[in-house]
Amino acid sequence: MRLTKVGRRYAPGGPWVLRGVDLDVPAGALLRISGANGSGKSTLLRLLAGIDAPSEGRIHGRPRTAYVPERFPSALPFTAIGYLTHLGRVHGLRGPVADARARAWLERFGADGHAGTQLRELSKGTSQKVAVAQALLAEPELLILDEAWTGLDTAARAELDLAVGELTSTGATAVYVDHDPRRLAGAVDAAYRVDGAALVPDTATSSEPAPQVTVLARGRAGVSLPGGLPEGTHAELDAAGSARLTVPAAHSDTLLRTLLHADPPWHIRAVREPGRAVEGPQPSSAAQELTS
Amino acid sequence: MRKPPTSTALLRYHTALLLRSQRWLPPVLVYAALVAVGAQPGDPVLDSLGYTSAALLPVAAWLTRISATQEPPAARHVTASAAGPGRAHLAALLTASGCAAALGTAGSALVVAMSGWWNTSHEVRIAPLPMVLAALLAVAVCVLLGTAVGALCTWPLLRSPGWSVSLTALLALLAIVTTGSPARETVWALITGSRTGTTPVLLLPLAGAALLAVAAGATVCGVCSRRG
Structure with a gap:
């Protein structure tokens, strides 16, 4: 996927949140996006995820995409497994496959005991596990993670690190934002920072020691x-x-x-x-x- | 084998959301109340059909508003990323119009069953086949226009709930009373037909309503990737 001179503003004549963004998103790469709060990181991720369309410029070659939001809402009238099966079908899986993968991912994140629980009764952390499982069960070609680790317990965070590593090792691309600069450090192929409305290469993260x-x-x-x-x-x-x-x-x-x-x-x-x-x-x- | 993201999966998801949320209950109750008050057993059937199809229009708009806004933003982003924002929103609109059509068909069937198959002066018998056709056409026209009104008056074009509700109500009313509106023409034809005893089977208003609904749907689905 490639972004060419991409700009985004939320109202015609309004301020540019992003402008002149040229970005190559090669297959199999792990990209980190950083920037100050409110700098347009989430806007960039939403453009990459195909949720938003750029106000100017073009995005070419969109692969099959899955997105993990920062805080997943629990105000949906489904059980965890019910929601995941629906989303798996939306991602193009058959019902039984979606159900099996959903259960496997919930188990991996230690949330299999909550498969039959209503989303509104889940804790924040377990809700976030559902959001992560939703994206991973699709085996996407492009995974977008907007502070997806926030709210997860330590074991689940480590599990998500591993899952992202596995996904990129199979040739899929992952793009993420996280407030922890050590997150996936060492595995990152390229790091960028949103500076003003521009996207610039980030050299700061590469010096972080990788676990x-x-x-x-x-x-x-x-x-x-x-x-x-x-x-x-x-x-x-x-x-x-x-x-x-x-x-x-x-x-x-x-x-x-x-x-x-x-x-x-x-x-x-x-x-x-x-x-x-x-x-x-x-x-x-x-x-x-x-x-x- | 992996299939491409299927529209049926989206429709299934949105229908399940709508039915499980119980937010459908108020509009369905309002429609039931309107039918119960406006159509009495033994009334001339075409009159009652005109009245109930007019009542269906705001109810369809209401259901559309509910269906288009029932996902919290983060969940909407997840669905939009998986299926494309326009396609995901279209599924929400189609879900609402499908539910409204089912509701309207059920309501019309009840009206046909309990009404008198005569004209207003009780002189001319109304033939069943044209009557059923006219009823289905009226349901289709009012559902299409109601969906168009509901779709235009909510996210992504209008985000403030206050404005959204007022404008939906106003536009739904205008769609029923404005001369030239397909809904007004259809309802009017049923009521005048009830006087004369001729059942109106009008295809032009249906075409007009379909055109307006497609235009409204294309507009809002095209806009929703630009509104965050």
Whole structure:
């Protein structure tokens, strides 16, 4: 998708919220948008999501898109699973597929117990999980996240980080705004800042240290590491077949999947997160999901 | 296999929203009250049909207003992103007109069943087939115009609820009484037909109402991606 000289204002003759925005949104990229409060970040995301049309300029090549708003309203007369199934159908899925994917995503975010709960009875955090599940179950080609992490608990935030990493590793594009500058740092392909009404490259975020995950794996002696390791992987391999791989946390699932699906598969000995080490037979939540 | 975003899914979603929200209850009750007061058992059928189809127009506009605004903004953004804003809004309008058409058909069926199939002076018998056709045409004309009025007087063109309600009521009234309005012509033809005993089967007002509804729908659906 490509934005050419895109401008947006909310009234003819009114002030430009955005103007002269040229942006390439390549497939498989993770883009971060930052900017001060009220700077037009959300306007840009709504343009990217296809909710708003630009007042001037053009947007070419819109892929299948899903959008996660910052605060999802609970004033809809559906149960969580009912809403998700409806939205899955709107996204082009058949009912049973939408239902199954909705349940799987709710389970992954630890909200499967609320599948049958009315949206208006859900807590803010659980509502937000429904909003995130709605977008992820569609397996979109373009995912737009407007502070989607706000209101999620720590585990769900980490899960969303992983889900975004998985999605971009399959070739889909994700564009996000988040107030936490460390969010997905290290996995970001390009960062932009809304400055006035203009969109400028953001160099500040790239210097943020990215949270890294270290994976200890063992392969056969003399076998080299499999191809297709995620971008940003730092690998040390010794002659006996022991490997130590460090990746940005957002790509850790992709790394594990690549190792486990390699022929011959690699044995995962440990997965270490910064500040937390889980050794041996108790794999991390990411590894657990892959092996279960 | 993945299908493209389907309009049936959107219609299903909006219909479920409307039926579950119970916001349909007030307009349906108002319509039921108007039919109950205006059409008595044994009254001349064409008179009663004219009256009930006129009552349907503001009710259709009301239902359209409800359907077009029932999603909170964030939910509307989610749907718009998945299906396209124009298509999502069109589904809301079609849902409202479908519900209004069902309501009007039910109301007209009741009126046909309980009215006397005679003209006003009780001299000329009204034939059933043209009568049913005239009733369905009147329902269609009033639903189309009511939907057009409701669509023009709410989001995305009008966002203030106060103005929206007043303008909807005013335009709905004008649509019924203004000479040349398809609804007025249809209702008038039923009432004069009741006097003379000739059942009016008018296609021109239907074409006019359809044209106005399509124009209104195209306008509002085209605008909704420009209004946030």
